[in-house]
Amino acid sequence: MKNKCLILIAGISLILNIGCEKKTTINTASNPVSTSGTEIKMDGELPSKESIPKLFDEMDFQQATQCYLWALPIVGFAKWQYQHYKTFGASSNDLVLYNSYADRLGILTANATTPYILTFIDLGVNGPTVIEMPAGRTAGGLADFWQREQATIGEMGPDKGKGGKYVLVPPTIKDFKAPGYFIVPCNTVNMFFGFRTLDPDPKVTEMLLKQVKIYPYAQRTNPTPTKVVSPPAGKKWLGIPPTGIAYWERLHAILQNEPVEERDRFFMAWLRNLGIEKGKPFAPDERQKKILIAAAEKGQQMAMANSFEKRFADVKHWPDKHWDYVLIMKNASQHADNYDEFFERASYFYEAVTYSQAMMSKTPNVGQAYLGSYYDNEGNWLDGAKNYTLNVPANPPAVNFWSITVYDSATRCLIDNPQQNADLSSRKDLIKNADGSVDLYFGPKAPAGKEKNWVQTLPGKHWFTYMRFYGPTTAYFDKSWKMDDIKEVK
Structure with a gap:
């Protein structure tokens, strides 16, 4: 008689009892890895019959989370287009x-x-x-x-x-x-x-x-x-990828009209298991709908980590500071040597739209350069309830102008504050220090006398910022000009 054994999918250890003669534990990570918690019963060396549906659910769920990341650029444009046509x-x-x-x-x-x-x-x-x-x-x-x-x-x-x-x-x-x-x-x-x-x-x-x-x-x-x-006055709208089942509805709708490229055929196969297919209506059954909704939530969490905690090589402009390159794809084709930039693409298009080579300037005094910061100097998320300051040293490396803009972390859109202002720039009448540097302030209330240099943040909401250099100079590229991190005022 065969003994039934237990396996924990995607866990930190895997217990095998093949033939039930020897028990072996394989450690797959030094630290705990998050898991779906799906427990699979084994019938000897094979999954038990009652566990097969669980394995298919897990397979579909994992593939759906990756389809979420894959679809970010096309769903982002499709939702924005929908707002143009239907709302505007x-x-x-x-x-x-x-x-x-x-x-x-x-x-x-x-x-x-x-x-x-x-x-x-x-x-x-x-x-x-x-x-x-x-x-x-x-x-x-x-x-x-x-x-x-x-x-x-x-x-x-x-x-x-x-x-x-x-x-x-x-x-x-x-x-x-x-x-x-x-x-x-x-x-x-x-x-x-x-x-x-x-x-x-x-x-x-x-x-x-x-x-x-x-x-x-x-x-x-x-x-x-x-x-x-023009967008309708006084009407709130968002041109960002939707959440929940609406994400997949928008994806299904736009895929009906677009050609399938060779690079995407595997993703289209995964989507078929989830009720999304060219030439057929979007009609997922209850099992598929449950998986799609859960995968949209998990996929968005993965997208947040992939964007706000970039794990790509050489992503820091200054290695000892919390300023990341926002544009991390090598070129507008999204191709790199031997692979397509799947995770780089998902990182950028979760938090932004549109991409051009001019935004990736490598020539001094031409195009733009973008740096993003999601943390304070101590590595904590930027919190709308707290007060922060940033010193921009004299002679910022921009031929045309520089600007720093505050975004809502949840929507990735301009912060919708009572001040109705999200940016500070060299085009504005900022208060300068004697050495030519500028101190900027972020927080719920303006520091006395510094209102010109302040962006209002919202308690209960996290935020992040982009620093843009228009016409970045040699001092940007050789990093001889250096800016500090955003610091909490305690």
Whole structure:
């Protein structure tokens, strides 16, 4: 008669009793590892029949957590697109202008210093689509729905700021010809387009914005005028990945319209076991629904750890400080040698949206550089109930300007404080010290006389911050300019 043995899945030890002749304990970690707690009874060397469903549940759950991380970039864009279409009333051919602080509150880690002009274009509805850019100082780009940069538009693009017509071609159409147009073959059916004007004069921005046109190529002889839409005043909205079952509903909906790439076929196989499949309705049974909801919660916890406690090599700008590189992918394609940057991609797109090579500048005085801090100098999460200070030494390494912005850790959006301000920058009238440095303050109440240098935080909420350098100089790259950590004022 065979003896039944016990195995604890994903635990710190595994007890085997094969043939029940010898008991062996294998230590798999020096420290306890979190586990699902699923206990599996063994029938000799095989799982017992009553344990098989538990193993399948565990397998589906583990795969669902990884599908959550894999899908972050496409779900993030899909949710934001949904807000454009359903909440703002914008169409595929309209532009959305995010001008005020309130306009930008729903965007993942938005910049609080400059306006955004954005749209999501559905090539499935439009077919090939034209973006007509005027001559002028603009900087823009196109990204597919996996948030990979597809093209640069404006001064850094093929039109060189002289204006031109671009035509976006869906992945279903090959060898598209359109003389006189800049052709952009697209990886996905849905596309993101955003740009900003480089002239500080708001009247110039308004003039250039009115000249941008988006329309189906088939309607090029008589296009419908492009509208400029703003987020509805006074209406709260979030363009971030949803939670719970809504995450999977949004993923299922966007996958119906997009091609499956070779790199993603295994993930699509995992999703089939969870009731998510191309060409079929989203109708998970109760078992699958329970797993999906639990996996969305666990997946988000994994995403938080992966973003806020980055375990990638050389992620610190200064090895002895708590300032991480925010952009850790090697390039916009998300490819590295011999692998795709799965965890790097999940880290960035959990806390941010959009990515371009210009954001990863390696050339002094060009592009931008981003550093993120999630801890104080003692390694504790930044707490909205506490008071902190940060000293920015003299001569920050930025040709254009620098800014530091505070985000809500739960939403990863601009902090929605009564002050209605999340950023401090060299463009603002800050109080400077005699040596040229600047002391910044973060906390529920402003220190007396330092209101200009203060961002209000919210008790009961954690926060993190990005330090942006626009036109980072040699002193940034050689690290000869060094900034301290954020310190709690006790």
